[in-house]
């Protein structure tokens with residue numbers, strides 16, 4: 738079992754924490770305001786398996802680290818503590834929240850390529866971006882179950898994708914590999930795979946039929 742570093746203690750961060758602890762992992766979780774503001778969350782998650790930390794400390798303690806903060810904040814992430822680390826990227830682009838980002842508006846980049854650019858020495862893997870946060874602790878099923886939900890991953894590093902695939906498996910999900918981060922537009926906002934529960938075969942079919950549209 739692993740220690741999961743989690744940066745961002747909102748919808749995604751807390752629900753991945755709940756699912757991870759239920760699966761037997763430990764979590765170290767951070768937000769922007771400091772560990773003292775996370776006392777109630779740690780009490781709920783259980784001090785035996787959950788710790789609050791600063792962003793730097795959560796980044797260093799995690800065997801791998803989930804980034805679960807709004808896209809507009811990714812440039813504030815520290816680079817050095819995340820070097821040589823598998824970084825899971827749950828980000829999505831919502832211009833009304835994040836402001837307009839020309840590289841995304843023109844489809845020059847995907848959201849995860851922006852994070853990889855900011856963290857050039859980390860191994861970024863797109864994951865958890867297309868499942869509603871509250872579903873994460875609820876939708877897991879054992880391996881081999883015919884209704885097992887699949888989640889898409891993407892990234893440059895096969896070893897990093899293997900780490901994420903194994904983590905998803907412990908949480909009750911199959912992984913469907915999209916290829917490099919440049920292909921992760923197939924699972925970004927407003928695509929057929931974004932949101933609904935799908936098995937691996939259903940998700941692969943949805944991904945294959947996805948067309949890239951202009952962001953609005």
Ligand SMILES: NC(=O)c1ccc[n+]([C@@H]2O[C@H](COP(=O)([O-])OP(=O)(O)OC[C@H]3O[C@@H](n4cnc5c(N)ncnc54)[C@H](OP(=O)(O)O)[C@@H]3O)[C@@H](O)[C@H]2O)c1
Nearest residue numbers: 745746747748749768769770805806810828829866869870
């Ligand atoms: N909500 C969903 O169902 C869902 C599903 C899939 C993907 N996503 C994507 O996941 C990302 C996070 O969404 P969310 O709904 O979890 O957001 P959220 O509920 O608003 O939580 C954001 C968290 O990020 C923290 N944060 C912000 N800036 C930070 C920084 N510079 N350093 C450390 N922590 C920082 C906030 O801490 P403070 O409160 O201390 O500021 C807060 O704990 C977004 O890109 C979203 O689109 C969301």
